[in-house]
Amino acid sequence: MSNNLLKGKVGIITGALDSNSIAWKVAEKAHEQGARFVLTNAPIAMRMGEIKKLAEATGSEIIPADATNVDELTQLFTKSQEILGGKIDFVLHSIGMSVNIRKNIPYTELNYDYFSKGIDVSAMSLHKMLAVAYKLDALNDWSSVVALTYMAAQRTFPFYTDMADIKAMLESIARSFGYHYGLKRKVRINTVSQSPTKTTAGTGIKGFGDFYDYANAIAPLGNATAEDCANYCITLFSDLTRMVTMQNLFHDGGYSTTGVSNEVMKSLGVEA
Numbered sequence: 001m002s003n004n005l006l007k008g009k010v011g012i013i014t015g016a017l018d019s020n021s022i023a024w025k026v027a028e029k030a031h032e033q034g035a036r037f038v039l040t041n042a043p044i045a046m047r048m049g050e051i052k053k054l055a056e057a058t059g060s061e062i063i064p065a066d067a068t069n070v071d072e073l074t075q076l077f078t079k080s081q082e083i084l085g086g087k088i089d090f091v092l093h094s095i096g097m098s099v100n101i102r103k104n105i106p107y108t109e110l111n112y113d114y115f116s117k118g119i120d121v122s123a124m125s126l127h128k129m130l131a132v133a134y135k136l137d138a139l140n141d142w143s144s145v146v147a148l149t150y151m152a153a154q155r156t157f158p159f160y161t162d163m164a165d166i167k168a169m170l171e172s173i174a175r176s177f178g179y180h181y182g183l184k185r186k187v188r189i190n191t192v193s194q195s196p197t198k199t200t201a202g203t204g205i206k207g208f209g210d211f212y213d214y215a216n217a218i219a220p221l222g223n224a225t226a227e228d229c230a231n232y233c234i235t236l237f238s239d240l241t242r243m244v245t246m247q248n249l250f251h252d253g254g255y256s257t258t259g260v261s262n263e264v265m266k267s268l269g270v271e272a
């Protein structure tokens with residue numbers, strides 16, 4: 001269903017790897033709501049991914065860019081403005097990768113080269129994207145930037161290892177840059193803290209399946225799907241949320257404010 005919430009708006013969407021990706025759903029929803037946009041991903045991911053199908057379905061062009069590379073990001077913002085015919089109205093940062101998680105390395109034994117790589121890819125990349133956009137003056141007044149995060153930034157989830165610290169940094173960058181870009185161009189920058197979601201990045205975490213079920217049993221509304229997340233991102237890109245900035249917004253069916261649920265108590269043999 002389209003309400004044309006993004007009619008006339010143009011954007012950049014990172015991170016659509018395959019049809020499970022949260023960014024993939026955001027692209028589909030943004031298209032449905034009348035937006036035009038450029039799709040981007042790391043060159044290495046695009047060879048494996050199916051991003052061309054998404055580009056065809058949404059009438060989008062693809063610009064490869066490694067989000068850790070400032071030159072490639074400069075190309076991305078410059079070319080996107082040429083393709084889309086002007087400044088950008090919305091940006092989705094949907095990028096996450098931890099080598100420590102991939103290699104199953106416990107938090108107490110982190111490899112620091114991998115940790116640095118994770119910071120660069122998953123958090124500093126937001127700063128780099130914003131700094132490039134700021135320098136090029138590539139974002140329109142009142143445009144909206146959303147980055148995806150997880151609640152391990154606030155509370156400990158042992159299996160999330162270094163990504164917990166990295167997400168804390170990501171959320172801080174959103175606040176800090178939100179201040180500067182708010183003053184410069186009324187640009188708003190928020191993070192959306194999403195439920196566990198069955199994507200390539202999500203399922204790469206050890207024990208993800210069990211934790212997914214646990215979170216689902218805690219949250220009164222259940223886990224939010226990738227599609228639900230996409231809908232929320234669309235509202236944040238729209239003018240209906242124009243005074244929301246520098247926030248970390250939980251999108252988790254109520255998980256973050258629920259202590260325990262009857263369902264979980266019952267599974268422990270306790271009648272609540």
Ligand SMILES: NC(=O)c1ccc[n+]([C@@H]2O[C@H](COP(=O)([O-])OP(=O)(O)OC[C@H]3O[C@@H](n4cnc5c(N)ncnc54)[C@H](O)[C@@H]3O)[C@@H](O)[C@H]2O)c1
Pocket residue numbers: 014015016017018020021022023041042045065066067068093094095096097121148149150193194195196197198199200201202203
């Ligand atoms: N899946 C979950 O459970 C969950 C929960 C909360 C938040 N998130 C966050 O949502 C975001 C999207 O992840 P997803 O779950 O859709 O998984 P995904 O694996 O589909 O997406 C991650 C994307 O990051 C891209 N990427 C990795 N390195 C890159 C680089 N150097 N340059 C550019 N792009 C790069 C990958 O190619 C991929 O498209 C991530 O920030 C993730 O941490 C996911």
